[in-house]
Amino acid sequence: MAKRMLKFVTHPQILPEKRSAEERRQDFGEIYQGFALSRAEEQSSRCSQCGIPFCSVHCPLGNDIPDWLKLTAENRLQEAYEISSATNTFPEICGRICPQDRLCEGNCVIQKDFKSVTIGAVERFITENAFENGWVEPRTPLHELGLSVGIVGSGPAGLACAERLRSRGYEVHVYERQDRVGGLLTYGIPSFKLEKHVVARRHKILEEQGIIFHLSTAIGEGDISLNDLRTRHNAVFLATGVYRSRAIDVPGANLSGVVDAIDFLMASNRRGYNEDPKEDTALHAKDRRVIVIGGGDTAMDCVRTSIRQGAKEVVCVYRRDRENMPGSRQEVYNAEEEGAQFEWLAAPEEFVGDAQGVKAVRVQKMRLSAPDMSGRRSIEGTGETTLLEADLVIRALGFEPENIPEIWNQPDLAVTQWGTLSVPPGGFQTSAPGVFAGGDIVRGASLVVWAIKDGRDAADAIHKSLTKDHMLEAAE
Numbered sequence: 001m002a003k004r005m006l007k008f009v010t011h012p013q014i015l016p017e018k019r020s021a022e023e024r025r026q027d028f029g030e031i032y033q034g035f036a037l038s039r040a041e042e043q044s045s046r047c048s049q050c051g052i053p054f055c056s057v058h059c060p061l062g063n064d065i066p067d068w069l070k071l072t073a074e075n076r077l078q079e080a081y082e083i084s085s086a087t088n089t090f091p092e093i094c095g096r097i098c099p100q101d102r103l104c105e106g107n108c109v110i111q112k113d114f115k116s117v118t119i120g121a122v123e124r125f126i127t128e129n130a131f132e133n134g135w136v137e138p139r140t141p142l143h144e145l146g147l148s149v150g151i152v153g154s155g156p157a158g159l160a161c162a163e164r165l166r167s168r169g170y171e172v173h174v175y176e177r178q179d180r181v182g183g184l185l186t187y188g189i190p191s192f193k194l195e196k197h198v199v200a201r202r203h204k205i206l207e208e209q210g211i212i213f214h215l216s217t218a219i220g221e222g223d224i225s226l227n228d229l230r231t232r233h234n235a236v237f238l239a240t241g242v243y244r245s246r247a248i249d250v251p252g253a254n255l256s257g258v259v260d261a262i263d264f265l266m267a268s269n270r271r272g273y274n275e276d277p278k279e280d281t282a283l284h285a286k287d288r289r290v291i292v293i294g295g296g297d298t299a300m301d302c303v304r305t306s307i308r309q310g311a312k313e314v315v316c317v318y319r320r321d322r323e324n325m326p327g328s329r330q331e332v333y334n335a336e337e338e339g340a341q342f343e344w345l346a347a348p349e350e351f352v353g354d355a356q357g358v359k360a361v362r363v364q365k366m367r368l369s370a371p372d373m374s375g376r377r378s379i380e381g382t383g384e385t386t387l388l389e390a391d392l393v394i395r396a397l398g399f400e401p402e403n404i405p406e407i408w409n410q411p412d413l414a415v416t417q418w419g420t421l422s423v424p425p426g427g428f429q430t431s432a433p434g435v436f437a438g439g440d441i442v443r444g445a446s447l448v449v450w451a452i453k454d455g456r457d458a459a460d461a462i463h464k465s466l467t468k469d470h471m472l473e474a475a476e
């Protein structure tokens with residue numbers, strides 16, 4: 001064991017520096033700074049090099065975390081990058097936006113008495129350092145296989161699948177209905193969590209690798225049908241994500257000024273490219289009293305975006321309490337630092353307004369019931385209501401899949417009871433021969449790291465299926 005490790009007793013956990021709340025309210029830049037080399041080495045050396053590393057077990061990609069922490073502590077940074085990038089297609093992105101407190105870091109064994117190793121920040125450091133040193137290169141194939149795969153959707157699932165198949169020698173075409181690649185990395189997640197040049201830098205490397213992108217090209221709904229793709233390519237991977245916002249069925253839900261989180265965030269991200277979305281004023285929080293409904297990370301992204309846009313005040317309304325909200329605690333803390341207010345245990349009953357638009361939200365105070373056998377506490381109304389003034393109400397209650405078989409006219413594409421595409425457990429093959437699927441369109445709204453995992457594993461499944469089919473064809 002290297003002398004440098006097991007320093008958690010002497011070296012305290014130090015998080016990456018965070019910009020002051022006052023400063024970050026003014027812009028959309030990332031709020032955390034990266035580690036400097038000495039800090040990354042020091043923080044890596046806190047790892048206890050467990051025999052069974054629970055951090056790796058709880059990383060969806062099974063990253064060899066203790067190995068790259070040790071290599072970083074020893075200043076063997078190129079090797080650290082090679083090990084880190086062997087299991088993760090986009091480590092610089094996961095290092096920034098994985099909810100580490102629920103995944104790797106949340107399972108670090110030293111955190112019981114000492115705080116966890118700052119795994120995400122070190123992962124980000126390793127990859128940023130690799131970019132600076134020119135070690136991140138496109139993995140061009142040694143030979144071409146003469147087989148092609150069409151990928152629908154350029155979010156993390158589609159891109160991870162594309163990268164892996166291309167490195168094996170497939171001709172890979174990615175079809176994307178938006179004008180930029182990245183899916184929610186580009187148009188969903190705000191820049192204060194993930195600056196867009198980070199995604200664009202990856203896009204460039206993927207292009208250099210030989211992946212062919214067809215942007216502003218919607219499959220199924222537009223000119224090109226899924227059947228067209230099936231005839232063009234040896235296999236198709238569907239990674240179209242989930243975009244239909246969950247509705248809220250209360251009076252006034254159709255008033256102007258009541259908008260969906262995804263529309264609000266997409267407009268904001270487009271503005272970051274100096275574009276001026278058509279609905280600019282309708283989807284802008286400047287000088288407005290904003291109410292965001294929901295308690296997940298998307299709600300927090302809306303709250304914090306509104307603050308940066310210059311909202312008069314921002315209130316997040318959630319029907320449970322702080323302890324029972326689904327979003328990350330850290331994100332709530334960051335939002336509070338930036339000036340957001342929270343109405344816990346409050347559920348909207350009515351959006352109040354007139355022809356000019358929404359003016360207020362009537363909320364009912366809720367209470368939590370006693371825990372049931374499983375420990376879960378349900379909520380019930382108290383009957384007490386309050387009126388909260390608002391000029392803009394953002395619904396952030398989660399996402400559902402669009403009805404793909406119906407809108408794409410593909411009745412043979414089986415879906416689950418939740419509307420996600422149906423694949424066998426742990427598999428990627430849909431009910432349509434030669435058509436595979438992964439990411440949110442299979443899992444439902446999930447995480448970037450799971451989408452990357454699906455993209456990589458689906459590439460392996462497609463490769464297995466095509467090389468088997470190919471060998472059979474050759475034998476015939």
Ligand SMILES: Cc1cc2nc3c(=O)[nH]c(=O)nc-3n(C[C@H](O)[C@H](O)[C@H](O)COP(=O)(O)OP(=O)(O)OC[C@H]3O[C@@H](n4cnc5c(N)ncnc54)[C@H](O)[C@@H]3O)c2cc1C
Nearest residue numbers: 153155156157177183184219240241439440446447448451
């Ligand atoms: C606001 C918000 C914040 C989030 N923050 C985080 C976070 O901090 N950390 C985290 O881990 N996860 C976060 N997530 C979740 C994460 O972004 C998703 O789980 C992940 O992006 C899913 O990847 P995907 O590739 O399956 O789908 P997506 O990223 O949704 O990509 C799907 C792509 O398919 C394209 N597409 C759809 N239909 C068609 C079609 N017919 N033809 C062509 N292209 C099509 C879409 O335009 C899109 O580009 C967040 C999600 C949201 C909404």
Ligand code: SF4
Nearest residue numbers: 059094098103104120
């Ligand atoms: S990919 Fe995510 S869960 Fe895995 S080590 Fe990196 S930050 Fe942790």
